[in-house]
Amino acid sequence: MENMQPAGSFKLRGIGRVCEEAARAGATRFISPSGGNAGYAAAWAGRELGVCTTVIVPVTTSEEAKNAIAALGAEVLVSGESWKESNELALKMAGEDPKSKYIHAFDDPVMWDGHGTLMDEAAKQGPKPGAVVLSVGGGGLLCGVVAGMDRNGWGDVPVLACETEGAASFAAAVAAGEIVELEGISSVATSLGARAVAPHALEICRDHRIIPYVVPDEAAVSACGRFLDDHRVLVEPACGVSLSAIYDNTPLLGDAGTVLVVVCGGIGISAAKLRDLEARFGLS
Known part of the structure; x- marks a missing residue:
């Protein structure tokens, strides 16, 4: 029953692990290209760990999802027509700031x-x-x-x-x-x-x-x-x-x-x- 996780899905397990390790290593910002469960989990983890979080979403993301993520204290940026374009901005931002941690939605050991x-x-x-x-x-x-x-x-x-x-x-x-x-x-x-x-x-x-x-x-x-x-x-x-x-x-x-x-x-x-x-x- 992973729907009972505090962030609503299994995503908090893995994204929480990524965020915990990044915070211990000194990360001061999490950057997540996702308007869905991954972005919400990153925002939740950022709030719990006291780390600023930026979630980048495509224009197709619903107002409901954007508001839910923002309600956790995350900065929500809208960029691109698809996740691919949002991801490009996330990678660019993470590359410009060595203290930030880029969080992929699913491809991370x-x-x-x-x-x-x-x-x-x-x-x-x-x-x-x-x-x-x-x-x-x-x-x-x-x-x-x-x-x-x-x-x-x-x-x-x-x-x-x-x-x-x-x-x-x-x-x-x-x-x-x-x-x-x-x-x-x-x-x-x-x-x-x-x-x-x-x-x-x-x-x-x-x-x-x-x-x-x-x-x-x-x-x-x-x-x-x-x-x-x-x-x-x-x-x-x-x-x-x-x-x-x-x-x-x-x-x-x-x-x-x-x-x-x-x-x-x-x-x-x-x-x-x-x-x-x-x-x-x-x-x-």
């Missing part, structure tokens, strides 16, 4: 180590699962979870890597045997909107059984509604895609008895937004 604490906790809390189910955007969670599984003796457990159609850069990379950059993101699961995954996400497929699972947006949105009804918990479609694997009883899970699903959470959802999405797909 220190971050993966932080995300891996999820599996350290899971190993203490319950039995070894027959499968692990998680969502993939840029692959940071996947890289961290696999690292955590390895260090807890769960390296033989298969991982179902879930994406929505229109944001399936990991499945495309696996199919091609190399990193593939999507022309664009057309899914409503915008938190999965990395046009290309971290190279390490593809590399770990050589030594681990990682199964891509791609479904339409409708399945992810439906799962969000069902999860809300069942558990009174609201999550983004980026999280719903993993839940859909269970609700739709995908045969890709085979005969796995105990399944561990990472409910990754996300701040980019509200009851009104979910109702609108359900209506869009004829689910309401």
Whole structure:
């Protein structure tokens, strides 16, 4: 239930680790190119650590997201039509200030180590699962979870890597045997909107059984509604895609008895937004 993290998603584990190490090394500013969960987690960590944080977002970022990040005390700058352009400004700013720390949304080994604490906790809390189910955007969670599984003796457990159609850069990379950059993101699961995954996400497929699972947006949105009804918990479609694997009883899970699903959470959802999405797909 990573949605219960103080910053609303699993991102706080890894970004928090990156920020803690940077603060100990003397960083006086964190710079995060993200208008979503990564930016929110960086702003949260900056507030807790007493470090000024700048979050750079593209023009497509909602006022709701910008206000939420600013409410944590972060400076919010708007730059570019896409994350790629926001990232260019973040790298430029970080390069001009040696006391600042650039925070990537998903491609950082220190971050993966932080995300891996999820599996350290899971190993203490319950039995070894027959499968692990998680969502993939840029692959940071996947890289961290696999690292955590390895260090807890769960390296033989298969991982179902879930994406929505229109944001399936990991499945495309696996199919091609190399990193593939999507022309664009057309899914409503915008938190999965990395046009290309971290190279390490593809590399770990050589030594681990990682199964891509791609479904339409409708399945992810439906799962969000069902999860809300069942558990009174609201999550983004980026999280719903993993839940859909269970609700739709995908045969890709085979005969796995105990399944561990990472409910990754996300701040980019509200009851009104979910109702609108359900209506869009004829689910309401």
